[in-house]
Amino acid sequence: MLRPKHELLLKQMNDQMKKILNYFTHKLAQIRIGKANTDLLDDITVEYDDKTMNLYHLASIELTHSNTILIKPWEDHILPLIETSILKSNLGIVPINNGKLIKMLIPNLTEESRKELIRINNLKFEQAKISLRNIRKEYKKRITLTLSDQDLRNKYNQDINERTKQSICLLEHIWNKKKKEIIKPI
Template identity: 55%
Template sequence: MTNNNFFLKEIKEKMNKILSYYKNKMSKIRIGKANHEMLDDITIEYYNNKVPLYHLSSIEVINSKTILIKPWEKHNLSLIEKSLIKSNLGIITINKGKFIKLVIPSLTEERRKEIIKSNKLKLEQAKISLRNLRKDYNNKIIQEFREKDLIEIYKNDVHEATKASIYKIDKIFYKKNQEIIHID
């Protein structure tokens, strides 16, 4: 494997990690539509340990506005309810005795604008990470090679990989904002 192939493979792996992180962050944004991913970060204080919600219960998306959480053991219902309320997700939590019903309220126009503004900041942070990665690899290329033609070819390859990753991030951003704008 030539050094350029190694550099390209390495930078693409790192760019894919940035893309995955960004995609994961965007998927957890509450947009007024129920999805189980919005609960991924919820942990329950269970016997002095932080346990993910999905380890103690089943999570079922009933419709675009409702999620049901059914604990495996009934005595965990109040622990789950406390954690959901403490999480500050902006979801209405209703304890029905055997399960918890989560109702996702519709977004106001003002809240939609706030979310889109926040999304723009996340987008810029991701782009900055990609550009910093490009800069680091360009510096590595300059240190590794002496031939100006090779340096330019390799730097161009890195630039193209960065451009492709930025395009993917822009698509994720656009798609999420379309969901926010068009949610009922």
């Protein structure tokens, strides 16, 4: 017999695990691997009219080659603000401002920088796995506190373990796929 309260707990747990997977996937998409990718600019904000605005709200962004991003602001006077924001973002890419648009050339990675990217993101991968396990621990504790029937507790705990295992496998798949992209020279 399934209990709605406990099923709700499992749904909440799934939602939290999905957030971790989505966040990790989003962060991996922002990694600069020698190919242009507009995801690199997702976190760039620009101070404009006393507001902080996302770059995507102020300009069109397009890929012109495998290693070039063009940023065309809706208004010309915003160009220096966008350039400053890109420089402050620590992307490691120097924007080229020609007065009408900003061109960003994505340099190829060296072998050393590839290894460093893998090392840094391996740490993020491990942190994401720890977060998933902490969620498992939290929800097992909640089930234990709210259920007195040992058989039901075991059933829910088994379900929690299985869902955690699936999430960790998915996380590993996502990371291994990205790792292959980083290792493989263009």
